[in-house]
Amino acid sequence: MTFGDQPAYLRVAGDLRRKIVSGSLPPHARLPSQARIREEYGVSDTVALEARKVLMAEGLVEGRSGSGTYVRERRVPRRVARSGYRPASGASPFRQEQAEEGARGTWESGSEQEDASAGVAARLGLQPGDRVMRTRYLFRDAGEPMMLSTSWEPIALTGRTPVMLPEEGPLGGCGVVERMAAIDVVVDNVVEEVGARPGLAEELMALSGVPGHVVLVVSRTFYASGRAVETADVVIPADRYRVAYHLPVR
Template structure:
């Protein structure tokens, strides 16, 4: 195939996507049937089916059992703010993930002892199988779950200290920076990698999304100097939120 030439199913998907974007196919309207697509574009059933699959994978349409395929509502993405500024005394888990002071939210959390897998061990500079405290969060904003987060802290640093459980004890819910300061670990830098991937079924259920639709994942690690003290994966539905950064310039 010559460079720049699209397969037939992508050309069909492009045209249908444009109709969705310009309102010709508004939210909740039914997508043309497979037979209609075949006739209109002069393509095979296979091409028509693949074009519909593309739109479903992009989250533009959804199938309804026994009814057909419909255009999904596409709300304007809300902004989740990230910041390079971290201060003591103001870093609750929700504020840690959403730095826009105009946004208020709540969170639910559950902690349990676990063993570090290979990927988490690399991020924390520990050995696979080493004990960690795993805490799973669900962050709510405006009544809906906006973000999920799973964090890991090496128990070699926090075991038998007042901050071993992030959501219990004298500094419950105060966030990584303040909690680590209480055990003489000064968190002075944080690294974040942002990637996109399909939502897992369990994530989609909690986020009110469709399994397989895209989520943004922020892989974040707090460090005291070169020592990682916490790492987390923050999961955000890509069709409802965008991530913005506010960083200091030196």
């Protein structure tokens, strides 16, 4: 499709986007009003409104009640490490990364038992309704919410063991591999699938995101001799972070 074939609202949005990216409309600058867009581009009010909606959906601008629409600050995406190397400390990848000089990461978590949903059961090789330990995490970078994670482990595997609660006990805070080894379960494989989707309202609220923004979802499952021992969904704001993989070469 050539530029001239684009709908008018996309042509207007594209021109305004270029001004934002080039800095002609810098962060915190007020976007031209709907009337100004209509006059400058010779379009209708409907086209001007749709163009602004496109920029808002892309996260380039934000509306401020009673004030207008302003250019959002565009931050350089930071990396979230996913590593195939296991640190000698046994720490999880996030804890290992945050141990590096200059990192300012914190996290909070909570665990509770629940019945496995059909989706979780399928991932863990269980029957729907089987009991699992669900642990939810909120990770912060210098106080700013950066990542959510929800993990599930079969109670039939970890129940009544020292590692039943991932963040408590003698191995609290260690990675899945180390915790499972403590109950003689040898993790030998992990599968991660990365996808993108619009963030759920509750996710974006927790991550201080903009409604409609896209999140990256890393769906991870650890296996021991073909048996799934833990599965998790990691949710990351796509506009602020990039997932970086560091894998060993055999």
